[in-house]
Amino acid sequence: MTSQAITIRGLTKAFGRNAVLRGVDLDLPAGQVTVLMGANGAGKSTLVKVLCGVHAADAGEIRLDGRAFAPAGPAAALRSGVVTVHQNINDGVVPDLDVASNLLLDSLAEGGGLFLNRRRMRAEAGKIAAAIGLELDMARPVAGLSLADRQLVAIARAMAHRPRLLILDEPTSSLSLTEAQRLFALIDRLRGEGVAILYISHRMSDIRRLADRIVSMRDGQVSGLFETVPLDYSGAVRAMLGHEITEVDIAIPVPGAVMLEARGLRLKPEARAFDLTLRRNEVVAITGLVGSGKSALAAALFGLEAPVAGEMRLDGRDYRPRRPAEAVAEGVFLAAKDRLIxxxxPGFDIQQNLTLPFTPRHAGPLGLIRRAAERAAAERAIAAMGVVCQGPRDGILTLSGGNQQKVVVGRWMAEASRLLILDEPFQGVDIQARRDIGRRIRDSAAERATLVLCAEIDEALEVADRILVMSEHTLVGDHRNENIDLARLMTEVSGAADRTKEPA
Known part of the structure; x- marks a missing residue:
């Protein structure tokens, strides 16, 4: 019989009148990966924060290895072997410190004299990094690392604690395929060593690869437990949502006039130049691995970074934005990825976050903000995006991750534009929120040209009329979203396709 590393019985937690956890019963067996699925706002984050000592439960009991477990804070949870890698990467690293200091941060916090010698400290940190195959300069400041490397530093720091329970919250959201496979191998090793793993994800590819069992949450309660092989993935999704999942209807429209045309665009000196055409009433998705150049293209289109070569025309006129303000003035909007960064x-309410880029448009003759106009604009965006909140003056951080993402996307869809660029618009949201955002993108496509950048092929298939593939900062594939050759698409995404062939 499998031993239970963690047993949870009758766990409740409320914030004011809002009951977030409602009598949660849950077992986390040693040596197994338990995947936790739940719609945004289901209570997953609060459950994790109780387990790692950020919040205290109002009622109920947690037992770790058979003993009562009620950590007074995150440090106490860590000492007990409960280690968490949060979805917000900056919760797990200190950007102003170097890699070595981050990997040994907990030992430094405890005043370990062993690590006051910088040379010895970096040697110890190097051993931790090597254990997960992390190849980084130990003296490099974390602020200079990519988001994916920051994620790997946070994971390496967690692994150094020899966890009894390891909690991973959407750990692959910023990782390349190779980096994700490395993480999966580590999880397999820890599973074999008897570590209990709570893996929070909405990515079915992760879930199918890792799950020994699936727990679904809805409205602060466990709504389903699936541990019979083969696992019922569809049943887990139904239990999470409380209904059958609704799909985005892909009916390919007739594309409109050319809105953006790029010729001979080169994003890096060593990259091959490419052409790009985006039309009104067409949703184009660009997919590719992390580092393939999707965000570099967004930066060039939005005036964040000038391309090495090439020319662009917007609505028939030369387009050379030198800064984002110029792009916005021309009607080119970018909803950036990694919303919390x-x-x-964080200090603004929903209304302020929704209207921030267009504040001057809500000002009167003397430059004072007309709050009624600003509120009306925010309420329209909240309704259009289906943001679940008490009202527009709620703090943005009171929202679930999925509703925060709806605010980020809705901010740029609330005003008329020529080109809307959405960089990873489905990042960190549940399946139904993904459908809601995708439906809104398609419903408003006639108003503009729309470019969606996403690493997940499934997301591109759900939202796009046309799918382009990037690899090594150039376009290597162009597919109409009808009867797509998925094998060919995957080959292009992996970088194995013949790059001498120009996109169709």
């Missing part, structure tokens, strides 16, 4: 202003 690049898009959400």
């Amino acid at each position: 690049n898009a959400v202003v």
